[in-house]
Amino acid sequence: MREPPRAVRQLSVPPPNRADAALRQLELDHVLARIEKGDLAAVAQPIIELGTGRAIGYEGLVRWPTGHAPSRAAELFKAAREHGLTDQLERAARHAVLRGARTLSGEVSLFINCAPTVVADVAFAGELERDVRAAGLTPDRIVVELTEQAEDEGATLVRGIEVLRRRGFGIALDDFGVGASGLDRLMTLNPDWVKIDRSLVRGIDSDEPRARLIDAIARFAGDMGIRVVGEGIETRGELRRVREAGIGFGQGFLLGRPGLISSAPRAVAA
């Protein structure tokens, strides 16, 4: 099974003709209505401390309404963006994840995906804290993962991050190393965590230049006091090379697939 939000970046959607657009709008309305009703299920994928094999946190993800495949979820996010409904969709996904996290044990963190445009809204931190407390959690157990870069990302996002920090939330930079999510952004946003994109991790045990790049990123992040998660670890070889790079944390099918939080693994043999 694939992690739904990932598909957003991998799917190339052909330009729609007018009939397609109308159909898509109909479908979007239908799906959004179901999402509004809370018809969205949460799963979580463990984030493993590689030195101990312990799950230190879980990334909350949503499963789409029945019959709505993950690849279509990419279209849903895209259409929601085009219609200015990103906030609405994100809120529904967040509520589903927090509902699913009620049983989360005391020592672990919950990583939640948020679009930078949402985080840049001054009202967001307060709203998130209310939602988090309503789920019986506290902000210090939540890490906000900043997803794809917004076009006009700047001072408002930095301010939004500061407000979240003051309330006790952690910040992670998601999908680091692909597209626009680069070094400049890492320095501007100064996150607590950086998650190295799976496309950089894939096959690094047999790709020396890429492995060296990961070494450099890990060293830089370490010097900056930023914790690093290698995403998309699927083979023993990738795991070994990620650990050799000095990366402290990992996520991926080898370490744990997304599943219900109540049945998620607490540790793996890392």
Ligand SMILES: [Ca+2]
């Ligand atoms: Ca993520």
